[in-house]
Each structure stands twice: as structure tokens, then as C-alpha cells.
Amino acid sequence: MSFQITKVEARIANYSLHQDRVIITSLGIHDRSRYLIITLTDELENQGFGEAATVMIWSGEAAETGLWIVQNRIAPLLTGSHYDHPSEILTILDRALQGNPFLKASIDIAAWDLWARRQEKPVSALIGDREPVESVPTRFSIGAYSVEDTVRLAVESWEAGIRTLKIKTGVPGLDDVARLKAVRERLGEEPILTIDANGAYQTEDQAVAAIEALLPFNLALVEQPTPRDRIGMMARVKQRVDVPILADESIFTPGELAEALDCDAMDLLSLYPGKNGGFTNSLKMAQTAQNAGKYCVIGSNMETDLGQAAMVCLAASLTAFPVEEYASDLMTGLIYTATSTSPAVELKNGRLVTPLGTGFGVEPLHD
Numbered sequence: 001m002s003f004q005i006t007k008v009e010a011r012i013a014n015y016s017l018h019q020d021r022v023i024i025t026s027l028g029i030h031d032r033s034r035y036l037i038i039t040l041t042d043e044l045e046n047q048g049f050g051e052a053a054t055v056m057i058w059s060g061e062a063a064e065t066g067l068w069i070v071q072n073r074i075a076p077l078l079t080g081s082h083y084d085h086p087s088e089i090l091t092i093l094d095r096a097l098q099g100n101p102f103l104k105a106s107i108d109i110a111a112w113d114l115w116a117r118r119q120e121k122p123v124s125a126l127i128g129d130r131e132p133v134e135s136v137p138t139r140f141s142i143g144a145y146s147v148e149d150t151v152r153l154a155v156e157s158w159e160a161g162i163r164t165l166k167i168k169t170g171v172p173g174l175d176d177v178a179r180l181k182a183v184r185e186r187l188g189e190e191p192i193l194t195i196d197a198n199g200a201y202q203t204e205d206q207a208v209a210a211i212e213a214l215l216p217f218n219l220a221l222v223e224q225p226t227p228r229d230r231i232g233m234m235a236r237v238k239q240r241v242d243v244p245i246l247a248d249e250s251i252f253t254p255g256e257l258a259e260a261l262d263c264d265a266m267d268l269l270s271l272y273p274g275k276n277g278g279f280t281n282s283l284k285m286a287q288t289a290q291n292a293g294k295y296c297v298i299g300s301n302m303e304t305d306l307g308q309a310a311m312v313c314l315a316a317s318l319t320a321f322p323v324e325e326y327a328s329d330l331m332t333g334l335i336y337t338a339t340s341t342s343p344a345v346e347l348k349n350g351r352l353v354t355p356l357g358t359g360f361g362v363e364p365l366h367d
């Protein structure tokens with residue numbers, strides 16, 4: 001079913017975070033979201049929507065640069081042409097533009113949304129290898145806070161029904177052993193605890209020592225212990241510690257996934273369209289990881305409900321995501337002060353409810 005893009009629009013939106021839940025990691029502080037919303041329109045006036053979570057400390061992208069690129073480069077490139085499949089648009093973007101994965105993903109997501117809406121189907125019906133699950137358990141990310149605030153956030157999320165707590169570690173000056181110990185003492189053995197160092201451990205020995213010091217608190221997995229560009233170091237750490245390793249920053253692209261598989265660097269893979277430079281790439285990578293016997297979870301970069309709708313669609317629709325065993329990062333409903341979409345994506349008892357409408361099931365709210 002061929003479609004023509006007649007309009008490519010972008011606008012900047014600001015979203016407020018609850019200031020006592022701001023995300024602090026070894027990469028820095030994320031306390032405001034200034035993102036880009038993409039709207040694609042076809043020749044039948046169908047629309048598709050996407051969000052670029054432009055966070056400079058993560059991908060180097062900004063809403064302003066994204067807006068300029070869309071208006072001056074991408075809109076002229078895509079407008080007027082016919083496409084048989086949304087992935088063709090990503091191929092054009094990859095030829096025209098280096099980097100900018102979150103921007104490319106927002107357009108690719110909008111293209112999938114539009115394509116499904118033309119067919120009056122949810123995207124899950126076009127990509128799934130299972131009936132989409134009704135809801136997907138989320139983890140709650142607890143930033144690099146003091147012992148007291150770490151426990152406060154752990155208790156708040158536990159009481160909100162979240163069963164997996166992901167604690168950011170590796171920030172100098174914080175005693176991670178004391179933080180995890182205090183959480184276990186307060187909440188007992190029931191919570192599933194994971195840690196995310198965001199690449200903070202600079203050497204193999206430092207990573208192994210930090211992980212081993214935390215293993216007594218029964219970690220379900222360790223996320224990105226080593227720097228993002230040291231995939232070989234992560235492989236060596238994996239050999240030395242007795243806990244599953246989840247790769248996040250080290251694997252953005254299908255090529256980086258191939259490298260990681262070649263050196264057996266991880267047990268699990270964090271996927272999401274923004275990081276992967278497209279929903280199309282996330283689909284491909286989930287398949288590759290599954291074929292290699294690895295599991296996938298959804299990671300996040302503070303997407304609002306608009307971005308989360310595409311993320312939960314992946315996790316709900318694909319058997320590469322064992323969602324009941326490994327929770328995903330789908331918790332920004334607790335971080336933002338308001339939803340960005342109609343309908344809102346519902347977070348209920350620690351689980352994100354899969355939107356069931358056509359496309360990704362949501363539309364951006366207007367300013």
C-alpha cells in the first residue's frame with residue numbers, strides 16, 4: 001500500500017518533571033525535557049506522530065538543532081515522494097544525516113504510526129509475533145541520591161506497585177553499598193533490584209569490584225558497568241561476575257549489536273527506538289538478539305507518553321521481550337507532572353497499559 005508524504009512538521013514542546021524525582025546519574029542531571037514533536041501527513045490527510053527525546057548529555061541532540069534539520073533538510077527531502085513501507089523513509093534519513101538517532105527515530109515512528117493508521121490497525125498487528133500483552137511491568141529508576149532519598153524513592157515506587165527497582169550507581173561521593181543495604185533493610189528481599197552504572201566504572205577491575213560489593217543485595221542484573229565505547233571491557237567483566245549484564249549505552253545500532261554479540265559482551269539488551277535511530281532498527285535488533293539467545297528490555301531516555309506508546313508497543317508485541325521476567329523502563333508517568341497525549345498512556349500498579357487504538361494508539365496534545 002503506497003503512501004505519499006505531503007507534509008513534515010516539527011514543533012518544540014516543554015515538559016515539567018516532579019522536582020523531587022529528577023533523574024541524576026553518572027552522566028549528569030536531567031531536570032527538564034525540551035523535546036521535538038513530529039507530525040507527518042499523507043495525501044489522504046492521515047497523520048502520524050513521533051517524539052524526539054532530545055537530551056544533550058545522552059545523544060548530543062537538542063530540540064532546536066532537530067527543528068532546524070527537519071525544516072531545512074528532512075522536510076524537503078521527504079515531501080512529495082511515495083513510499084511502500086515506512087522503513088524506506090529511514091533509509092533516506094540515514095543517507096542524508098549522520099547521527100541524530102532520536103530525531104531519526106521520531107520521524108520513523110511517525111511513519112509507522114501513519115502507515116498503521118492508513119490501514120486502521122494498531123502497529124502491534126503489523127509487527128507482532130504474539131497478541132500484544134495487556135500491560136508491561138516497569139522498573140523505577142532511582143537516581144544517584146543519598147541513602148535517605150534512595151530509600152524514600154524506593155518506598156514510594158514499591159507502594160505504587162512497581163516490583164523492580166533500578167538504582168543508579170557509580171557516582172563519586174555516594175556509598176552505593178550503603179544505599180542498596182538500606183533499601184533491602186527497609187523493603188526486604190521481595191523487590192527485584194538492578195543497578196545501572198551508566199558506564200561509570202572506568203576499568204575492568206573497578207567494575208568487577210563495584211559489582212561484587214553489591215552482589216550480596218541480590219541483584220537481578222547489572223546495567224552498563226563499563227564506558228559506552230569499551231565493549232571489549234564489558235565482555236571481560238561479564239566473564240568475571242556471576243550476574244547477568246545488560247548493555248545499554250554500548251549498543252545503539254544494529255552494527256554495535258553485531259560487535260557485542262561477536263565478543264559475547266552481554267546477556268540482555270536495552271532497546272528503544274530513540275537510541276536505536278528508529279523503530280525499524282529496534283525491530284531488527286530485537287530479532288537479531290533473540291536469534292542469538294539474548295533477551296530484550298525497553299530502555300528509555302525520559303520519553304513522555306508520546307514516545308512511550310511506541311516503546312510499549314515493541315515490548316508488548318514481541319516474544320523477544322520476556323516482560324514478566326525482566327521489567328522495562330516505562331515509568332515516566334511517575335516523573336512528569338502531566339501526560340503529553342490523548343488518551344494518556346496509563347500506568348497502573350507498576351505496569352504500563354498497552355494502548356489499543358490505531359497506529360501507536362495516542363496523539364500529542366496541542367499546546
Ligand SMILES: [Mg+2]
Pocket residue numbers: 196198223224248249270299
Ligand atoms: Mg541505562
